[in-house]
Amino acid sequence: MGPEHQIAFFLRELAGRNTQRRVAAAKGLGKVGRREHAWVLAETAGDPVPQVREAAAIGLGRLGVPEAGEKVLPLLMGDMDPWVRRRASLAAIHLGLHGDGIVRAFTKLLDDPEYHVRINALVGLTALGVPGDVSTLVSLLGDPDGAVWGRARSLIYELRDDPAVKAEVIRTARQGDAAARIEALTLLPGRCTERLLDSLLAGLRDPSPDVRIAVASRLSDVETPQIRDALATALDVEQSPAVAARLLRMLEQPGDQQLIGPARRWLRDPVAGPAAARTLGEVDTGTAVELLRGVIDDTGVPGPTRAAAAKAIGECGRWDAVWQLLPLLDDPDTDVQAGAVDGLGAAVYSGLRLWERWPVTRVLVDRLAAEPSTAWRTGYALIGLPDALPVLRRLADSAEAAEVRAAVLSLLVPEDLDGPGRGRYGAEEDVRRLVRGLDDTEEPVRYSAALALEQWLRFGFALPPGREALHDRLGTLASDPSPRLRQAVAAVLQALADPGGPN
Known part of the structure; x- marks a missing residue:
């Protein structure tokens, strides 16, 4: 059946009594009809059956004749049937209808019970660049459907310089309904x-x-x-x-003892407990630290709170902090273990006492090797601990887990080229390890090696022999599938080319 025969068939079906055939005919005419058939569909929009009116709206949107839809579609957008309103509003958007009548029609749909219709109303008003009814628009910031309030927020932001919109957002931020008020506060x-x-x-x-x-x-x-x-x-x-x-x-503020009471009140709450522990750590008085010690020893306290308390104890740096934290590395709760690692890292950052260095080095390095899933956290805690460098170098050469190799390479970066455990020989060997790391089979290791190598170059360290081979390797990595690795390699190449860098 050719197009002309199809059109003739659909026109006959539209005049028939069978509802389903009229529906199919209206949709079909929208696909194969010509411009003049848009007015036929406009007349069909007055059909007493909602499904036919819906199909007429679909057909009008497909045929793309704005003149045929500019009067009938606004009427259908006020139809009693939600599917008719939905299809008519969508057709109006497709046809790019404009003018006061279409603005009023979209505006009425802003508070439609059907969320798809509300979305269409927002899309239509956004295309027209107008807010419709300002109070209704801003109230949609509290709409339960994310697609609705997200579009409302976007439209409000686009119209943020409109005095009426701005005034309504401020009013809503002051006294609007809860959900809308929250969004309004973030918009201003x-x-x-x-x-x-x-x-x-x-x-x-x-x-x-x-x-x-x-x-x-x-x-x-x-x-x-x-x-x-x-x-x-x-x-x-x-x-x-x-x-x-x-x-x-x-x-939370250093030394504010007035916070001890409120923090103590919430310390064992599963939601507020971690914040209470951090607050006590900031207070950092004898009373606050005693409360934190009680928390880490109480296995009935939720793990995240004990973890926050452990980190805070490390940050406070009392004489027994390290000895309080070391046993927590064997706690059955992994959150608590992580908090102990963070606390030890804070103690390392502040500076360990001479007799604390080896016990902390040993347990952290052992954990780094044994727990690949937490290698980055443990590695971060080891930053600034030169006693660990000899063991870290061995791990860089022998660790089976890629996570461990990547974490270790990130630690072989210069802080003090002539500091303890580094030495000129160690520096050269570390750079060689990083260069070898560029050939690792795992992307995280290659990425970590590139980052660390760039830091060495920026530090001013002269590369060992084999610079041309390194350039070739970096050139290959510059087309690696990993975007972050390509970016890191570009930084290394830039450091190599920097006139102020190594020759």
């Missing part, structure tokens, strides 16, 4: 915070925990004694662990 630039200050302070008592978190976050940019006092007062009466965790993180 920092310079608006002062205008919102009274409502933000009142928002610390809002019934919604999510609103309280949002207003507290907004207040984090205001560093005045009055705001800090207001946040501390809110923390004293707060009942939500999530809000308390946020307030503790905002208020």
Whole structure:
């Protein structure tokens, strides 16, 4: 059947009584019909059956004749049937309809019960560059469907210089419904915070925990004694662990003993406990450290809280911190083990006592070799521990796990070329290891080797013989499938070419 026969068939079917045939005919005419048939579909849009009206809207969108749809589609966008509204609004978008009538039609759909229709309304208004009804548009920031509030947010951002839109966003940030208020607070630039200050302070008592978190976050940019006092007062009466965790993180400050009480209150809460432990670490007094010690020894406390306490103990650096942390490396909770590693890393960073160096070196290196899945965390803790270099060099040459080799190579970078454990001989051998690492079969190892090699070159170290072979290898790696490796190799090549670098 040729196109003309198909068109004639569809036109006959549209005049028939069978609903399903009229539906199929309207859709089919939209596929094979000509421009003049758009007006036939416009007449069909008055069919008493919703499915036929829907099919007529689909056909109009397909035929692409705006003049035929500019009157009928706005009417169909107000149809009682949601599928008709959905297809008509989509057709209006495809046809690029514009004018006051289509704007009003899209605006009415902003609060449609069907979320697909709300999405179409936002897409249509975005194409037209207008907000429709400003209050309804901004209220969609609280829409339960992510696709709706995301598009609403995008449109509001595009229209952010519109005075009416800006005023409505500010009003919503002050007193809107919870979900919309939260989004409005994130949309407004920092310079608006002062205008919102009274409502933000009142928002610390809002019934919604999510609103309280949002207003507290907004207040984090205001560093005045009055705001800090207001946040501390809110923390004293707060009942939500999530809000308390946020307030503790905002208020943590070295030496502030007034935070010991609130932190103690939340220390064993599974949600707020880690923040409470970090806060006590910042306070860093005898009382605070004793509380942290009690937490790491209490296996009934959730692992993340014990982990945060362990890290805080390492950061506080008391005389027994290392001996408190070492046993935790054998704790059955992997979170606690990680916290102990982080705590030991903090102690290493601050500077270990002479008698602490070897025990810490031994346990961290053993863990690095035995636990490939945590190699990067353990390796980070070893930074600045020259006693570990001899063993790390052996691991770089012999470790089976790629994660371990990659972590070790990242540690063979210059801090002090003539420092303990480095030496000129060690430096040359480390650079040779890095060059060999570029040939490793595993991408993480090659990447780590390239990063470390670039640091050596920037440090001013002269490469050992074989510079041309290195250039060739780097040239090959410059086309490696890994984007990050290509970027690292480019940095190495740049360092080699830098006139201020090695000759």
